[in-house]
Amino acid sequence: MTKPQPSHSSIAPPPELLDALSSARKPLIIAHLSPDGDAIGSLTALGYLLYRMGKDPILACQDKAPPAFNFLPFYDRILQDTQGIQPDLVISVDSSDPTRMGSVYDEARFGDLPLIVIDHHITNVYFGDLNWVEPMCCATDEMIYYLTRALQEPLDETLATALLTGIVTDTRGFRTYNVTPAVMHITGELIDAGAPLSIITERVLDNRSLALITLWARALDTVELDQGVISAINTLAMRRDLGGVIRAEGLVSFLLSAQEAKIAAVFTEMPAGKVECSFRARRGYDVSHIALSLGGGGHPPAAGCTVEGEIHTVRSQVVAMLKQALQPES
Numbered sequence: 001m002t003k004p005q006p007s008h009s010s011i012a013p014p015p016e017l018l019d020a021l022s023s024a025r026k027p028l029i030i031a032h033l034s035p036d037g038d039a040i041g042s043l044t045a046l047g048y049l050l051y052r053m054g055k056d057p058i059l060a061c062q063d064k065a066p067p068a069f070n071f072l073p074f075y076d077r078i079l080q081d082t083q084g085i086q087p088d089l090v091i092s093v094d095s096s097d098p099t100r101m102g103s104v105y106d107e108a109r110f111g112d113l114p115l116i117v118i119d120h121h122i123t124n125v126y127f128g129d130l131n132w133v134e135p136m137c138c139a140t141d142e143m144i145y146y147l148t149r150a151l152q153e154p155l156d157e158t159l160a161t162a163l164l165t166g167i168v169t170d171t172r173g174f175r176t177y178n179v180t181p182a183v184m185h186i187t188g189e190l191i192d193a194g195a196p197l198s199i200i201t202e203r204v205l206d207n208r209s210l211a212l213i214t215l216w217a218r219a220l221d222t223v224e225l226d227q228g229v230i231s232a233i234n235t236l237a238m239r240r241d242l243g244g245v246i247r248a249e250g251l252v253s254f255l256l257s258a259q260e261a262k263i264a265a266v267f268t269e270m271p272a273g274k275v276e277c278s279f280r281a282r283r284g285y286d287v288s289h290i291a292l293s294l295g296g297g298g299h300p301p302a303a304g305c306t307v308e309g310e311i312h313t314v315r316s317q318v319v320a321m322l323k324q325a326l327q328p329e330s
């Protein structure tokens, strides 16, 4: 039997955070590079919330938000370049360390401004002046929901849609261990407020280009199972003719669906001798500490890092490390 969970969460932002948001006029909100639905969902939800409160928020993300998210508020206003803007507060959402903010955080210009960190990664390094980190939350958007409540702001369809987008993304459609009764309760409220669950699910989870599926096909040709660790590689050559597709999005979760697999990894060859590593683990296994030891971060069941080296060498070295994580947590 699992421990009973309260149906309502007691999670709330620190009062200093509410004060800082209330007194800001032009907050800069930054989502992490290679943004996913929780990064863009929490960026746009918070941006919209602050706009509705009469602020003049600036939304930024180094990498272009995927067009799948173009139904979210202010999607067209997300900046990839923050030159010339003059915020009075910086808020980082869904980033576990400062490098994830990428080039839109200019230390020279913004370093003297207060930096607020809002994140749910257990590997968060507390890089803000004020850090609100909730590793029990399934998504940063779950935290933005609690923030909305703490500010006594109402939900509306636009806000609810952005909030639910992050929750659906990070739980892969309510399938992860951190989907508590509170998350389901919140989801009901968001649907009540007008968030279209089935449309969001389709946009976020069932929305792949043919080029991406072609990349999956090529990468699947490289699948290997080594004890309980299943892995595949995605090379620069494999995607040369695929019109800008880089990551084999979703492939690592698909690999973990193999009955024989406990841990899955996808290695993506990047320019300049870098390899992006993406890990997933079944319940009872933890890949976050390996990602952290390699300079990355994440959650026990989903984590990643970027390392330098030749892709085949990186694969064999990292798979050896992952095999050591096969000892289940006690």
Ligand SMILES: [Mn+2]
Pocket (backbone or CB within 6 Å): 038, 039, 094, 120, 138, 139, 140, 170
């Ligand atoms: Mn997230």
